[in-house]
Amino acid sequence: MINVPSIPLEEYKERIIKVQKNMKEEGFDLLLSYGNEAEPQFCRYFSGYWPSFETAGVLIPVEGEPMLLIGPESFTYASDRTKIPTVKLLKAFRESSEPEYPGKKLDTFNTVIDEMWGDKPIKRFGVAGLPLMTIGVYEALAEALKKYNVKIEKADEVVSKVRMIKTENELKCMRAAAEITRKTFDYVLENVKVGMTEQQVVGLALGKMHELGAERESYPLWVLTGQGSNQAISRPRNKAIQKGDLTFMQIGARVDGYASTIGRAVVFGKATEEQKSLIEAGYKAQELAIGMLKAGVPACEIAKKHIENVTALGYGDWLLYGPFHGNGTMEGEAPWIETTSDYLLEENMTFCADIFLGSNEKGIGLRVEDVVCVTKDGAENLTNYPRKLFEIDR
Numbered sequence: 073m074i075n076v077p078s079i080p081l082e083e084y085k086e087r088i089i090k091v092q093k094n095m096k097e098e099g100f101d102l103l104l105s106y107g108n109e110a111e112p113q114f115c116r117y118f119s120g121y122w123p124s125f126e127t128a129g130v131l132i133p134v135e136g137e138p139m140l141l142i143g144p145e146s147f148t149y150a151s152d153r154t155k156i157p158t159v160k161l162l163k164a165f166r167e168s169s170e171p172e173y174p175g176k177k178l179d180t181f182n183t184v185i186d187e188m189w190g191d192k193p194i195k196r197f198g199v200a201g202l203p204l205m206t207i208g209v210y211e212a213l214a215e216a217l218k219k220y221n222v223k224i225e226k227a228d229e230v231v232s233k234v235r236m237i238k239t240e241n242e243l244k245c246m247r248a249a250a251e252i253t254r255k256t257f258d259y260v261l262e263n264v265k266v267g268m269t270e271q272q273v274v275g276l277a278l279g280k281m282h283e284l285g286a287e288r289e290s291y292p293l294w295v296l297t298g299q300g301s302n303q304a305i306s307r308p309r310n311k312a313i314q315k316g317d318l319t320f321m322q323i324g325a326r327v328d329g330y331a332s333t334i335g336r337a338v339v340f341g342k343a344t345e346e347q348k349s350l351i352e353a354g355y356k357a358q359e360l361a362i363g364m365l366k367a368g369v370p371a372c373e374i375a376k377k378h379i380e381n382v383t384a385l386g387y388g389d390w391l392l393y394g395p396f397h398g399n400g401t402m403e404g405e406a407p408w409i410e411t412t413s414d415y416l417l418e419e420n421m422t423f424c425a426d427i428f429l430g431s432n433e434k435g436i437g438l439r440v441e442d443v444v445c446v447t448k449d450g451a452e453n454l455t456n457y458p459r460k461l462f463e464i465d466r
Contacts, residue, residue: 074285181216198227249332290324290331302430302437335441
């Protein structure tokens, strides 16, 4: 077994206590923290369980013990991973092909709520991860709650307020993920060459990060070369790297649920002045943005200044979004730092310093990205990958 850090059981228990405190303050009696295969964070944060094919949730009462709710096929898998002893199988969480499981005895939202809450009135019922919830699950839950004459309410923030401030154990996982990501990026740069497809380059990264101890990638990795590299979110194509291409690489490893990422542009051959200018602007914008991070600073002021900086660098019309988004159990999680953000930065908030510059007119772009942690005096750059002109001549 490769020696990587993990979140101890006691910390999972502490998370339940913290969110119950938030629930009490907000008046929620019950909260369902819901997740799926692509975005498991709300479920996994409390249970350690990452659903596959099916969906899942953690049902949390304002006082008492939680339940892990899973689909009909995953009991042995969930039992091997869960930090929550009570596991219930619900048809509502089945896979999207909707098998019926005839003859299999399954729980429903009614039975698990009755077991947990009984006939007491429910003042408020919240769902964290509500934007992820399928209509089938939503309708089944809404029908069960008719008995209590209560509606489903979005409660993402009740959980996010706990998740936004990272503990030392979480930071250990993030630092380990960052180290694996750095070494993986090094390996890709040492082995990538003209003629490789974007998909083949992603294959280099995936193989290496798993060899180094990553649980999985942080997100579906991508590499974009030449025309079409102005895609802010993408997937790799069966397109070969050509000599002279500006290629941007987006690579991130995950350790015990915690994500990391590095984004850098690479030129295959000698960079043109236009390519150099774009890369230098991305680096300068990121350097200036990270330099503004500090506990107590208004988030909106950082975003406003970032727009000013990028505009002064000559790339204002290449901007798509703010300079930072949250990072932790997802590579992209709450909160974002935008001009409309109304909160102050706090110590141990973690972000992706994510500078995307793309031109629809030219069809090219890049992303400069690293993971950072806010401190009382500034920011710790967890990935801290070199900001230099990467030119590869092979």
